[in-house]
Amino acid sequence: MELELRHLRIVCAVADAGSITKAAAALGLAQPALTAQLQRIERLLGGPVFERDRAGIRPTPLGDLVLTRARLLLPALSGLREEAVRFSNSGDRAGATPASLTVGSASGPVLGRLLHHLTTVYPGLRVSTQVSWSSEELAAMVADGRIDYTVVGVCGDAPPPVQSGLTWRVLGTDPVFVMLAADHPLADAPAVGLADLATAQWGATPGDGCFAQCFAAACARAGFTPRTLYETDVISCIDLVESGDAVVLCQPMFREIPGVVAVPIAGVPLKWRHLIGWHPDGPAAGLSDQVVTLATAAYADAIARSARYTNWLAGNPRYGVQPGLPAV
Known part of the structure; x- marks a missing residue:
């Protein structure tokens, strides 16, 4: 080596x-x-x-x-x-649509719809993807010129990944919901308190940053210490919920499947911000306004898939789509 x-x-x-x-x-x-x-x-x-x-x-x-x-x-x-x-790329006309675009993502609900909007609006554009659960890794790829744009998530009010020189915009902010089995005693509740699940095993998809610490702090405020927090892929999280072995922290636009429901957590103790970032001198930076607009539309599409989250937003207008705000 x-x-x-x-x-x-x-x-x-x-x-x-x-x-x-x-x-x-x-x-x-x-x-x-x-x-x-x-x-x-x-x-x-x-x-x-x-x-x-x-x-x-x-x-x-x-x-x-x-x-x-x-x-x-x-x-x-x-x-x-x-x-x-x-x-x-210097031979391209300033502001012209590039021949190709690479989009990174650590935020599953947005990427698929963003690809749909990009290829619909720019039918000749070759779009490729790069996925990682690490937002820091994706930000480094943008800084290095390996990808053009990246959609990431950060916990609560945490700042964007620490990569100098990048521009970040907010797509929106979500509460964190909890995924329960459909036959769980609290599955039909309008909201669930963390303390109501104090004896449960917990699960979540992997993520960097402060999310695990924020979850532990929220549980402490609710008066208990979580037994565990399994970090695993989405399919395994669903398996854990269906089998009754764990409840899972999830994004509220989770597309519910038979046997599993996503329920709000009372008081919104945990939040998740969706951001999009790019290098202002990158070869595709001239499309930034359009890409931010399409990414916002993709995020709104993801919200619209969930009737439960859409109804929740009607009474909680501070959450959901927040297009174009600078991320600090």
């Missing part, structure tokens, strides 16, 4: 975070996986890059050397990639 740019990014992330745990969270990796990668990097470099003690980690002399070089190389190569992408 040879030293790669991703290895240098890992070393920088660990140094910036000051601990393996924080770096793993920032990179969207499990801590054991990051530890194993760091060990492989140190074997490639011929010695330890970090010293570890109770206070955290700090670079060794070798680590200082690697970090110095990495902090020069990574921005230079990122800039080169962006310049190359812009150069390859």
Whole structure:
């Protein structure tokens, strides 16, 4: 195995975070996986890059050397990639529709409808996708010029992914609902209090950022500590609910299926904002107004699929579509 740019990014992330745990969270990796990668990097470099003690980690002399070089190389190569992408598209007329567009997403309900609207409005446009549960990874892809736009979600009022130079707009804000089996005693309730589910096992689809901590804090305010929070894919979440093994935190526009319902949580203790981001100097930046408009329409389409959420919004107008607001 040879030293790669991703290895240098890992070393920088660990140094910036000051601990393996924080770096793993920032990179969207499990801590054991990051530890194993760091060990492989140190074997490639011929010695330890970090010293570890109770206070955290700090670079060794070798680590200082690697970090110095990495902090020069990574921005230079990122800039080169962006310049190359812009150069390859420089023959296009300013404001003209590009020949292709790549859209990233960590927000399932919006992507499908956005693709539909893009290909309907721009029938000659070649649209490709890049999906990741990590909004930070998708933001890095936009910054590097690998994708043109990305739709991501952030917990509550959390800021957009920490990637400098990107423009972010809000599509809307949703409450977090809870997915229950149709025969659950609370399935027909207009809303469910977190405390009503204090003894339940919990599930959710994976996500980075502060969502797990915000969930734990909301449960603490409700007077209990959740037994567990399984993070797994959508199909497994539905299986857990159908079997009665867990209740699942979900987005309110979840398209209900037989045997499963999505119920509001009383008091809206958890929120989720949908954002779209792009690089203002990217080759497809000239379409930003149109793409934001189409992404907003896609989000509205996702809401319209759920009669229960649509009815809930009638009494809670602060949520739902919030087109074009700058994300801070």
